[in-house]
Amino acid sequence: MTTLPEKTDRKLGLVIDLDTCVGCHACVISCKGWNTENYGAPLADQDAYGADPSGTFLNRVHSYEVQPETGPAQLVHFPKSCLHCEDAPCVTVCPTGASYKRVEDGIVLVNESDCIGCGLCAWACPYGAREMDPSAGVMKKCTLCVDRIYNENLPEEDREPACVRTCPAGARHFGDFADPDSHVSKLTAERGGMDLMPEQGTKPVNKYLPPRDRDIDVLAPFLEPVAEDSKGFLGWLDKTLSKVGGA
Amino acid sequence: MHPAPSVIIFTSLSGLGFGLLFWMGLGFLAPTGWVAFAFFTIAYLLAVGGLLASTFHLGHPERALKAFTQWRTSWLSREAWASVLALVTMALYGAGLVFFANRWAVPGYLGAALSLATVTTTAMIYTQMRTVPRWHNATTPAMYLSFSLAGGALLAGQVTLATWLLPIAGVALVAHWVVGDKALARSGTTLASATGLGDRGTVRSFEPPHTGTNYLLREFVHVVGRKHSLTLRVIALLSGFVLPVLILLAGFSHALAAVAVLLHLVGVFASRWLFFAEAEHVVGLYYGKR
Numbered sequence: 451m452t453t454l455p456e457k458t459d460r461k462l463g464l465v466i467d468l469d470t471c472v473g474c475h476a477c478v479i480s481c482k483g484w485n486t487e488n489y490g491a492p493l494a495d496q497d498a499y500g501a502d503p504s505g506t507f508l509n510r511v512h513s514y515e516v517q518p519e520t521g522p523a524q525l526v527h528f529p530k531s532c533l534h535c536e537d538a539p540c541v542t543v544c545p546t547g548a549s550y551k552r553v554e555d556g557i558v559l560v561n562e563s564d565c566i567g568c569g570l571c572a573w574a575c576p577y578g579a580r581e582m583d584p585s586a587g588v589m590k591k592c593t594l595c596v597d598r599i600y601n602e603n604l605p606e607e608d609r610e611p612a613c614v615r616t617c618p619a620g621a622r623h624f625g626d627f628a629d630p631d632s633h634v635s636k637l638t639a640e641r642g643g644m645d646l647m648p649e650q651g652t653k654p655v656n657k658y659l660p661p662r663d664r665d666i667d668v669l670a671p672f673l674e675p676v677a678e679d680s681k682g683f684l685g686w687l688d689k690t691l692s693k694v695g696g697a
Numbered sequence: 698m699h700p701a702p703s704v705i706i707f708t709s710l711s712g713l714g715f716g717l718l719f720w721m722g723l724g725f726l727a728p729t730g731w732v733a734f735a736f737f738t739i740a741y742l743l744a745v746g747g748l749l750a751s752t753f754h755l756g757h758p759e760r761a762l763k764a765f766t767q768w769r770t771s772w773l774s775r776e777a778w779a780s781v782l783a784l785v786t787m788a789l790y791g792a793g794l795v796f797f798a799n800r801w802a803v804p805g806y807l808g809a810a811l812s813l814a815t816v817t818t819t820a821m822i823y824t825q826m827r828t829v830p831r832w833h834n835a836t837t838p839a840m841y842l843s844f845s846l847a848g849g850a851l852l853a854g855q856v857t858l859a860t861w862l863l864p865i866a867g868v869a870l871v872a873h874w875v876v877g878d879k880a881l882a883r884s885g886t887t888l889a890s891a892t893g894l895g896d897r898g899t900v901r902s903f904e905p906p907h908t909g910t911n912y913l914l915r916e917f918v919h920v921v922g923r924k925h926s927l928t929l930r931v932i933a934l935l936s937g938f939v940l941p942v943l944i945l946l947a948g949f950s951h952a953l954a955a956v957a958v959l960l961h962l963v964g965v966f967a968s969r970w971l972f973f974a975e976a977e978h979v980v981g982l983y984y985g986k987r
Contacts, residue, residue, distance in 0.1 A: 567756015587756025
């Protein structure tokens, strides 16, 4: 059914921390891996080892330079995948009902056996979150790893999206935005989580945390000199050189 | 947007075919017997041929029947219904004219309305796309409808109608360009809003996510040929609308009318190519391509 639910019981989605992301693309690779080896048509590559390689990905990391009016430019790594919008325009345009938004958790999915590959849902998405797989002829998109998060065959710590599980920097968080006390809701509130392209009216569930104004250098306190005065041979050398050089 | 030949052919030809069916349904020309058969054959070849062409770009054409299910929300599904209903209704009306030399007014009017509804649904598929600001305004349905009515009148040999409707369609085309050229800027969607980083400074794409190309760039970030857009706009306007009107004003003959139709078709193809090639999808902003 391509009619959007009025309200979903839960609002599962991601928080992506632009302050923490180091741009390593590990989330891109783990996403491609999991979604090629598991549910649905594999994410195909074309001419993978040739001169003009191209492939289907559900998650891609851009990098942007932000130049403030004064001061140095800042580099922001920017992972982008499906935002599982509340008002998902990709769902309503689908002629076959292959695209749908789940009432129970708000995940936007494609039923691949109903997809005719018309591409209209990808046209309707402002974020470029959907990609037509040229080998399978069906539309591919982020499933929020629906085959991991409820999968009781996996150890509990693995029951989260592959991109979140793999992120070495802890820049990706998974949770329920309908619950105001959830980890992701709190993060969004504390750090001013934002919507991408709010003027498009899609009401994205996923939130992006803006870079902090100042870097928090967690290592600095540990790098303070622990002793100013030297003893022994080094002490003698220090004193002698100070006398000679006058420093 | 990528100007896929199948979609350009589909929208151009089926628009023309349904336009012809519209004027026939209203009874502006009501030939009987073999003449009626010839007219309906032309109309159906255009309308059905266009619809078939549109299935060429589907990943799974064998599942096309499923596209009839989601008419509550999907304009593409509504188009499927409207086109089939229009074609069936007009087939009944055509049977009356061809086999019984009888004009059955009710299926005629109904078929005319459904033909116009089909063109409207086609236009709305594009108009609804908020992601393509150039399409997301009233000039898109105005252009599709006026093209269909003008081209249909031309094919139907309705000289007076066509001399009025062709200039109207030309004006709609120019309006689409004038409004469309400013649409992206007016939409408010920028790289700043796309990244949410705009209030911190000027955002520039530093590095794309991949070294090669991808589906998104192929489908939505078409830039080849934009440099010829002014030339193509002149060709579209002159060949599609100005020259056919001048030919019609010069006096009617079947040979001249055929030339006018061919010129019109060339102009419609050129304008439809531009309709896609010039359309800027906002996803291109993420790639710094706008």
